Amino acid sequence: GDSVTQMEGPVTLSEEAFLTINCTYTATGYPSLFWYVQYPGEGLQLLLKATKADDKGSNKGFEATYRKETTSFHLEKGSVQVSDSAVYFCALRHQAGTALIFGKGTTLSVSS
Amino acid sequence: GAVVSQHPSWVICKSGTSVKIECRSLDFQATTMFWYRQFPKQSLMLMATSNEGSKATYEQGVEKDKFLINHASLTLSTLTVTSAHPEDSSFYICSARENREAGQETQYFGPGTRLLVL
Numbered sequence: 001g002d003s004v005t006q007m008e009g010p011v012t013l014s015e016e017a018f019l020t021i022n023c024t025y026t027a028t029g030y031p032s033l034f035w036y037v038q039y040p041g042e043g044l045q046l047l048l049k050a051t052k053a054d055d056k057g058s059n060k061g062f063e064a065t066y067r068k069e070t071t072s073f074h075l076e077k078g079s080v081q082v083s084d085s086a087v088y089f090c091a092l093r094h095q096a097g098t099a100l101i102f103g104k105g106t107t108l109s110v111s112s
Numbered sequence: 113g114a115v116v117s118q119h120p121s122w123v124i125c126k127s128g129t130s131v132k133i134e135c136r137s138l139d140f141q142a143t144t145m146f147w148y149r150q151f152p153k154q155s156l157m158l159m160a161t162s163n164e165g166s167k168a169t170y171e172q173g174v175e176k177d178k179f180l181i182n183h184a185s186l187t188l189s190t191l192t193v194t195s196a197h198p199e200d201s202s203f204y205i206c207s208a209r210e211n212r213e214a215g216q217e218t219q220y221f222g223p224g225t226r227l228l229v230l
Binding site: 004036041042043044045046089097098099100101102103104105 | 158219
């Protein structure tokens with residue numbers, strides 16, 4: 001079945017460091033790919049998404065490119081801030097209207 | 113952006129009691145809502161898909177008689193954990209799908225409900 005694998009956390013960085021959180025997926029066809037973020041005490045929020053191969057999703061300085069050849073959707077940010085501390089979830093969805101399949105989440109902790 | 117609320121946010125109950133969790137879409141109509149369960153340091157696992165006016169579709173391994181889902185209106189879905197036991201303790205999260213034109217639909221997540229069964 002479909003699945004999403006993301007790197008184990010926690011990831012601990014200093015402010016302004018470069019961030020990469022790896023995400024790979026297993027799925028048939030061409031799923032849509034997502035990154036969600038969960039800040040402490042809050043619900044999941046959509047961070048960015050890509051719906052087809054080579055699409056790049058971006059938001060708030062975060063980027064991820066849909067790589068069909070490597071079945072990956074790695075999340076990157078050039079300079080993290082303390083306020084980026086949260087849990088990040090990679091997810092896929094096969095078609096509109098269906099549920100999301102999530103990775104286990106990666107906790108990011110940024111210190112000043 | 114669209115908001116989804118869950119109530120209660122925290123519930124502690126005795127083993128054998130039933131607990132009802134509400135999921136509301138506050139500023140949009142949602143014909144479809146999803147219920148997930150999250151264990152510590154684990155992923156969100158889909159439990160069921162709730163469609164307004166019809167029976168919920170449960171994922172394999174989820175007991176429909178244990179986890180009763182009702183989606184009586186376009187803004188409210190409820191999950192009732194019947195005869196709860198300690199192994200039902202978990203974090204329950206709902207999401208609501210905002211209907212838009214093809215390819216633009218978005219799912220919004222509630223803040224979750226933490227259930228502790230003693």
